[in-house]
Structure formats: C-alpha cells, structure tokens
Amino acid sequence: MSVADTAQRPPAPVADPGPDVVAAGARAVLAVAVDVALGLAPLLVVPLLGATRLAGGWAWTIAVALVLAAAAVLLLDLTRTGRSPGRRLLRVRTVAAATQLPPTVAELLRREVHNADLSAGRDPLRLVPRGTTPLQPAVWEGWQQSLVAGTGGWLLVIDGGEPVALTGSTLVGRDPTNAAGQQHALVAVPDLTRSISRVHALLEPADDCVWLTDSGTTNGTRAASASASGGTVIERWLRPGERVPVRDGGIVHLGDRELRITRSTHPGA
Incomplete structure (x- = not known):
C-alpha cells in the first residue's frame, strides 16, 4: 500500500460515499x-x-x-x-x-x-482508505515536512478496524489537510463526538518505533507504549508539540478514539 492509499477525500461540494454504500430508499x-x-x-x-x-x-x-x-x-x-x-x-x-x-x-x-x-452495504462512517485519490496540498500552517523516512513496516489500526499502512509521515485527525508544498499522507478518522481536532497528530514511522507528535489539540493526545527495553508500559499525556516514540503494540488515544500501532507482517508492503 502506498502513501496515496491514505490520501484525503477530494475537495468537492458533495462527498462520494463510495459504490459500496447502498441508498436506504x-x-x-x-x-x-x-x-x-x-x-x-x-x-x-x-x-x-x-x-x-x-x-x-x-x-x-x-x-x-x-x-x-x-x-x-x-x-x-x-x-x-x-x-x-x-x-x-x-x-x-x-x-x-x-x-x-x-x-x-x-x-x-x-x-x-x-x-x-446498513443491511445491504457499508456504513458510511466506517473508515476505508482509498488508493485511487492523489494527495492534494492544502493550506494549514503547523507542520514542517518530516525528515524521517518511512520503513513501510508499520500499521495503524483504528478502534480494532481495518489496518492502514504507515509508509511515510502521516497526519491524523477529523479532517486533516497538508500545508502548501507538504505531502504528508492523510488519515481522516470519523468522530461522532467531535472530540478529535481537524489535524490532531503527526505519525512518523522509523526503524524501531513510530514517532507521535501532538498538534496542540483541545482534548489532547495520550499514548501508552513499552519502554525502549521492551519492559514497562509507559502511559502519558503529550504536551502541545511534544514528540514521543510509540513502539509495537502501543496505543494512542485521540479524543474518544483509540489507535493501535503494530508491525506489518509484510514489511515491504
């Protein structure tokens, strides 16, 4: 799966629900x-x-x-x-x-x-990454382009759902967008309670962890991850702009949603 697989939906007056969403009639x-x-x-x-x-x-x-x-x-x-x-x-x-x-x-x-x-097709609130939409730059001033190269060996699993490959720096939020000239991958997380910020956090896959940075959100970001030695699980709230490592099996809380960081079984994917 490439970076484009986690691209944002194209800007349009009406969002395409996808062919697998069936009208209720x-x-x-x-x-x-x-x-x-x-x-x-x-x-x-x-x-x-x-x-x-x-x-x-x-x-x-x-x-x-x-x-x-x-x-x-x-x-x-x-x-x-x-x-x-x-x-x-x-x-x-x-x-x-x-x-x-x-x-x-x-x-x-x-x-x-x-x-x-819902008895005949997909729930439109279910997150389904699409691989046919190219990344679209947009105006948002808050991030610098990541210097961390993606390894292709990490997965992001949202609330136990379908995994999304982390092949490069990725913005996660309710409706994330890139700043002009930036090309972070984008993962939009449906948020019924409006507890997630529009651009909530930045994920940067590295060799032994995924780096997590909070964007200074209203409801904060909480991460629970094993220590570098693989022993004690450390759970903490991130300060605005703070960058911490999240290792295999780590849990990230964005508002009311839970994200799990895991190793891919196909590192080259």
Whole structure:
C-alpha cells in the first residue's frame, strides 16, 4: 500500500460515499415514520390525564411539552450519530452529503443528506482508505515536512478496524489537510463526538518505533507504549508539540478514539 492509499477525500461540494454504500430508499421513509410515531406518542397521555381532575388545558400543555422533549432527544441523537430509534430498528444511517459525517440541523432542513442501508452495504462512517485519490496540498500552517523516512513496516489500526499502512509521515485527525508544498499522507478518522481536532497528530514511522507528535489539540493526545527495553508500559499525556516514540503494540488515544500501532507482517508492503 502506498502513501496515496491514505490520501484525503477530494475537495468537492458533495462527498462520494463510495459504490459500496447502498441508498436506504423506502427503509429511510419507514425509519422516519417510526421516529414520528415515537415523537407523537406522548400525546397518548392526554386521555389518561383527562381521566384525572387535571384541567384539560394542563393535560395538553404537558403532552406538548413531552412531544417537544422527545423531538429534541431524537434530533440530538440524529446529529451526533446519524441514527435514531427508527433508523436503528431498520438499520439506516443518515449522513451529510458534503462530509459523510452525522448531519447538522441546517443540513437536515436543507435535505442535504444521504440515507445509507446498513443491511445491504457499508456504513458510511466506517473508515476505508482509498488508493485511487492523489494527495492534494492544502493550506494549514503547523507542520514542517518530516525528515524521517518511512520503513513501510508499520500499521495503524483504528478502534480494532481495518489496518492502514504507515509508509511515510502521516497526519491524523477529523479532517486533516497538508500545508502548501507538504505531502504528508492523510488519515481522516470519523468522530461522532467531535472530540478529535481537524489535524490532531503527526505519525512518523522509523526503524524501531513510530514517532507521535501532538498538534496542540483541545482534548489532547495520550499514548501508552513499552519502554525502549521492551519492559514497562509507559502511559502519558503529550504536551502541545511534544514528540514521543510509540513502539509495537502501543496505543494512542485521540479524543474518544483509540489507535493501535503494530508491525506489518509484510514489511515491504
């Protein structure tokens, strides 16, 4: 796998979800119907409250307040995860058309979303490196070009998912970009909780370790790695701009996400 395999998605008004993401179609409509039914379910309390001595006006006030609260919970769930009770039941995920991440309220109102059928295709939030997109330089002032040559013998495994080969210096973050003239490989990590910075860390593969540098992020970077002798595991928070070695089997925490650094079984890959 070459450096281009971890390249960023091409800048475009609408992100390509990929051919393995299947549109939900009618399942998305049914999921919305289920959510609407759940949101209106609190209205069923009106007859029950009417059977008490509570005034009719108060019964409707309470019911409407419950409906609004249910709608707020459903909307919060949808904008943070792209899911809702109806979508979970029917295995549908809704993402923004422009980013393939959970949509904002504005994107929902403008209907700038994709509905993916998880029972028939890939989850659009699942990280899949693509090897056909060339590296695209962009403006971000924070890194100097790495002088460490990649060995091709290291893998980056995100939350136990598919491994990504580290064949050169690599920027990792929510939506990483290169500074003009730089050619770091780029790995975008889907982040439902927005705990990862846009450019969170720099990884530089070397002979006996992968060097990790924090970019001065809001939520910080934490690394756990064996010592140089291979004995005690040392876990620490990195200071902004601090550069530390991470050895085989080491764990890196970027916000709420966990990355494992491992040796490749095919060093020449």
